[in-house]
Amino acid sequence: METVKLQVFRYDPEKDAAPYYKEYEVPVEGTLLNALLYIKDNLDPTLAFRAFCRSEVCGSCSMKVNGKTKLACKTPMKELVETWKGKPLRIDPLSHMNVIKDLVVDIDKPIEKMKTLIPWLVPDPRVVPTDPMHESIIYPEEMKAYRDQIHCMLCFSCYSACEAVEDNSRYRGPFAFSRAYRFQVDRRDIETAKEKRIRYAISGGLWSCVQCQKCLYVCPKGVKPAEDIQNLRGQSVKKGFTDKPGARKLKHFVDWIYATGQINRLYLPEEVYGNKEAREKLTKAYQEMGVEVWEVPKPTKGLMKFRDIYLEILSKENKALELDFSHVRKIDKMVSDIFKADICTIVDRAHERGESAKGLIGKLKELLGGK
Amino acid sequence: MIKIGFYQGCCFQGQDAHMFETMKETFKKLDVELELLEETTCCGGNTIDEENRKLSYAINARNIALAEARGLDMLVSCNTCYMVIAKAKRALDTDEELREEINNLLREEGLEYKGTSRIYHLLDFFRDAVGYEKIRKAVKRPLKGWKVAAYYGCHVLYPKEIAIDNSDNPSSLQEILKALGAEVIDDYEHKDACCGYHSFFTDKSMTLKKLNRILGSVKKMGADIVATPCPLCFKSFDIYQLNMEKPPMVPSSFLPELMAYAFGIDKETSGLAHHLVKVEKD
Ligand code: SF4
Ligand code: SF4
Ligand code: FES
Numbered sequence: 001m002e003t004v005k006l007q008v009f010r011y012d013p014e015k016d017a018a019p020y021y022k023e024y025e026v027p028v029e030g031t032l033l034n035a036l037l038y039i040k041d042n043l044d045p046t047l048a049f050r051a052f053c054r055s056e057v058c059g060s061c062s063m064k065v066n067g068k069t070k071l072a073c074k075t076p077m078k079e080l081v082e083t084w085k086g087k088p089l090r091i092d093p094l095s096h097m098n099v100i101k102d103l104v105v106d107i108d109k110p111i112e113k114m115k116t117l118i119p120w121l122v123p124d125p126r127v128v129p130t131d132p133m134h135e136s137i138i139y140p141e142e143m144k145a146y147r148d149q150i151h152c153m154l155c156f157s158c159y160s161a162c163e164a165v166e167d168n169s170r171y172r173g174p175f176a177f178s179r180a181y182r183f184q185v186d187r188r189d190i191e192t193a194k195e196k197r198i199r200y201a202i203s204g205g206l207w208s209c210v211q212c213q214k215c216l217y218v219c220p221k222g223v224k225p226a227e228d229i230q231n232l233r234g235q236s237v238k239k240g241f242t243d244k245p246g247a248r249k250l251k252h253f254v255d256w257i258y259a260t261g262q263i264n265r266l267y268l269p270e271e272v273y274g275n276k277e278a279r280e281k282l283t284k285a286y287q288e289m290g291v292e293v294w295e296v297p298k299p300t301k302g303l304m305k306f307r308d309i310y311l312e313i314l315s316k317e318n319k320a321l322e323l324d325f326s327h328v329r330k331i332d333k334m335v336s337d338i339f340k341a342d343i344c345t346i347v348d349r350a351h352e353r354g355e356s357a358k359g360l361i362g363k364l365k366e367l368l369g370g371k
Numbered sequence: 372m373i374k375i376g377f378y379q380g381c382c383f384q385g386q387d388a389h390m391f392e393t394m395k396e397t398f399k400k401l402d403v404e405l406e407l408l409e410e411t412t413c414c415g416g417n418t419i420d421e422e423n424r425k426l427s428y429a430i431n432a433r434n435i436a437l438a439e440a441r442g443l444d445m446l447v448s449c450n451t452c453y454m455v456i457a458k459a460k461r462a463l464d465t466d467e468e469l470r471e472e473i474n475n476l477l478r479e480e481g482l483e484y485k486g487t488s489r490i491y492h493l494l495d496f497f498r499d500a501v502g503y504e505k506i507r508k509a510v511k512r513p514l515k516g517w518k519v520a521a522y523y524g525c526h527v528l529y530p531k532e533i534a535i536d537n538s539d540n541p542s543s544l545q546e547i548l549k550a551l552g553a554e555v556i557d558d559y560e561h562k563d564a565c566c567g568y569h570s571f572f573t574d575k576s577m578t579l580k581k582l583n584r585i586l587g588s589v590k591k592m593g594a595d596i597v598a599t600p601c602p603l604c605f606k607s608f609d610i611y612q613l614n615m616e617k618p619p620m621v622p623s624s625f626l627p628e629l630m631a632y633a634f635g636i637d638k639e640t641s642g643l644a645h646h647l648v649k650v651e652k653d
Contacts, residue, residue, distance in 0.1 A: 065539075066539070066540075067563065068538075068539045083537055083539050083540050084539075084540055085540075163525075163564065163565040163581070164570075164574075164577065166564070167576075167577045167580040167581060168574065168576075168577055205574075207573040207574065208570060208573065208574040208577055209570075210565050210567060210569050210570045210574075210577065210581075211417055211569050212525040212529065212565040213454065213525055213526065213529035213530050214525065214529050214565075216529060216530035216531075217528070217529035217530045217531055217534075217538060224530075227420070227424075230417075230420045230421045230424075231421075231424075233421045234421045234422060234423070237421070237422075244573075245572050245573050246572070246573040249418065249572050249573065250418055250421050250422060253413075253415065253416060253418045253419055253422070254419070254422050257412065257413050257415065257419065257430075261412035261413060262381055262384075262412065262413045263381055263413055263416065265381060268572070269572075272572050273572075300409060300410050300411065300412055301409065301410040302410045302480055303412075305479060305480040306412060306430075306433065306480075308476075308479065309429055309430075309433065309476045309477070309479075309480070310426065310429075310430075312476055313423065313425055313426045313429050313476070314422075314423065314426065317423050317425055317426070318423070319422055319423050320421060320422045320423065321422055
């Protein structure tokens with residue numbers, strides 16, 4: 001029978017001075033949970049871990065294998081052995097929570113954090129009948145908006161893997177934002193609660209998520225917290241919480257991409273922080289290194305059609321920000337000044353531009369303040 | 372000779388225009404011709420999704436359609452662009468209604484998203500289309516004695532649907548570095564931490580904490596340089612590192628720069644000479 005070594009984290013805070021690893025040899029069969037049960041039944045009954053349903057429902061058996069968060073009852077031993085090429089598998093408890101014993105962690109903290117985001121329905125009396133004899137109907141179409149989110153089983157895999165939790169203890173956690181979002185798009189939930197949730201989400205680190213996508217990767221239920229966080233950010237901007245660096249960054253993207261097909265990294269710090277200096281410093285730093293800097297907003301061929309597509313989508317969809325046309329006109333003017341032609345002519349002649357672009361560098365440095 | 376459509380994003384134009392020239396030279400040595408897809412636009416940087424996800428899908432349907440119109444696969448040399456475009460492709464390939472709706476808009480420009488082009492990132496392009504052996508053969512100046520820390524970055528490994536390697540235990544980057552003759556370091560403590568690039572504007576202290584952990588653990592292993600296949604991770608390492616109170620001054624590189632150098636292109640042209648944290652090794 002094929003076997004593999006598990007090095008399992010052991011720690012009993014009441015007895016042990018420090019955590020240690022204990023090695024067990026287990027069959028490469030079934031799931032990681034089977035392997036742990038094998039240890040408990042045959043090798044060492046003192047090992048503590050949580051598990052209940054054995055079928056990816058209860059969410060209690062999350063842990064880490066060689067640093068990667070896994071749901072034990074969903075993870076085949078074969079797959080682990082293949083991934084790690086037969087090397088020993090180090091089994092650790094989830095991160096960001098205190099260890100109660102061995103692989104069992106204290107989930108109170110993430111639960112408390114989640115509660116700050118009002119993860120429940122606050123019924124709107126105009127939609128939800130107060131008379132219990134009347135049904136409160138939800139249509140299948142509506143449910144699509146939160147079809148995935150409701151599958152969260154609070155396994156805390158995402159909380160353990162989260163890059164924002166790691167470096168910002170205030171951060172509420174991926175699953176918590178997904179829960180919040182689930183009610184934000186529920187028609188039965190009252191507007192005042194939605195407003196509050198956004199406020200609490202912002203103070204709970206909404207803009208701190210780094211979008212690493214690890215929460216999507218580790219979630220055994222197909223919840224996509226990083227995407228819900230993007231949706232919540234959009235909602236926050238739409239509700240008028242625009243005085244945030246993240247919101248200003250979004251505005252930069254929306255306006256510049258429409259105007260030129262690109263963002264403009266020289267202007268980004270200025271538009272996010274009002275920091276002109278950064279632009280000047282960057283330009284200067286590059287010059288000193290002898291690198292020609294020119295962050296010319298370079299309108300691409302087909303830009304006018306691209307703008308049409310852009311506007312068409314924005315006009316149909318529920319958008320966060322309105323395109324700021326006065327900003328767009330300013331960008332257009334800057335581009336026209338640089339290329340000495342109006343934007344349509346520039347786009348038409350885009351193909352001729354390639355080689356001559358370098359000649360513009362001197363001019364651009366002047367214009368962009370790099371003198 | 373392989374011909375592939377090159378998606379430039381923001382990292383290969385403007386202040387980084389030289390990088391595209393270097394890439395062209397480097398790829399030529401591997402018998403690969405990069406055809407610039409110059410009508411493409413910014414992928415939305417995973418930020419436009421906050422405004423409206425469908426807008427992000429539409430922009431990238433257009434980007435992909437531009438490669439398809441030329442009958443080319445598309446190479447995306449930035450982790451985030453790759454993730455955003457690959458996610459859009461997945462959405463378009465699995466949701467017929469979405470595809471139809473967006474194609475109706477694209478048609479005005481004479482474009483159509485068909486789903487026929489493969490989207491490559493550098494790592495799977497080198498592995499699947501070029502082959503490690505070819506890289507090995509192109510090396511003129513092996514990186515002998517270079518201790519190089521392999522750093523993937525998040526958006527080529529997560530989420531699973533778009534991952535280009537085994538997300539838990541990837542190997543493509545190490546293989547490429549080995550082919551260049553380098554000594555690979557891939558067991559440093561924080562190799563899997565996020566580089567923090569995307570939070571620099573929204574939570575700067577988080578970026579700096581991450582850089583501290585990653586570069587600190589790289590330094591502990593005695594690496595000469597970090598190599599990453601993502602131009603954004605590279606910027607975080609090379610530029611944002613200097614925002615730290617006590618920068619560990621760990622040099623870093625965008626993978627193609629190291630390849631260029633190993634293929635015999637000089638330090639100046641490869642870009643290695645222009646880093647803020649100097650690359651002393653040669
Ligand atoms: S994408 Fe955001 S929420 Fe998800 S794991 Fe990364 S930092 Fe956490
Ligand atoms: S979102 Fe997914 S990973 Fe996170 S707690 Fe819920 S089920 Fe677990
Ligand atoms: S035991 Fe219930 S989810 Fe694994």
